[in-house]
Amino acid sequence: MRNLKRLLLVLFVMAVAAVVLLFVLENQQSVALVLFGWSAPALPVAVIVLVALLLGLAVGPLLGMYIALRAKGRARRSSV
Template sequence: MRGVKRVISVLIAVLAALVVLAFVLENRQGVALTFLGWSTAQMPVAVFVVAALITGMLIRPVFGVMVRSRRSKPLPATRL
């Protein structure tokens, strides 16, 4: 059973890598982003999208840990 799960995991990872590769190859036109007066150099669209994807993948676990730690703490006693 572990072997089947491992093969499926590898196939999903390869498929995801191929999708990202296709996206990068199809979105090579250059753009420059401007946000709150800050402007970037002209880079392919795929660079910005992949950077946003990686940032989201890094931030999500941090928020998950924060929420879990907040739920596990007992509530302070209140006086009436």
Template sequence: MRNLKRVLLAVFVLLLVLAILAFVLENQQSVTLLFLGWAGPQLPVSLVMVLALLIGMVIGPVIGWLLGRASRVSRRRLA
């Protein structure tokens, strides 16, 4: 049973890597992002998307941790 789980996990990871590779290879067009009048450098679409994903994966848990910490502090004040 343990070996089956390892094999399924390996297949899942391999498929995920192949999907990411296909995405990167298919999205090599350069784009320039404009935000509040600021223009960023020209980067491939895939790089912009991967950077946005990674930034979101960092910011999301940090915000969740801060909100959880704030709610714990407010609960302590009520007790």
């Protein structure tokens, strides 16, 4: 059973990697982003989307930890 779970995990990771690779290969057009007058260098669409995805994956857990720590602190203060 343990080996089956590992095999399924490896297959899932390989499928995700294949989808990401296909996405990157299909989105090679360069775009330049402009925000409040600041313009970023022209990069492929795939790079911009993947960077946004990675930032979102990092920010989500960080916000979750912040909220959990705040709630824990409030619970500690209210019990004292």
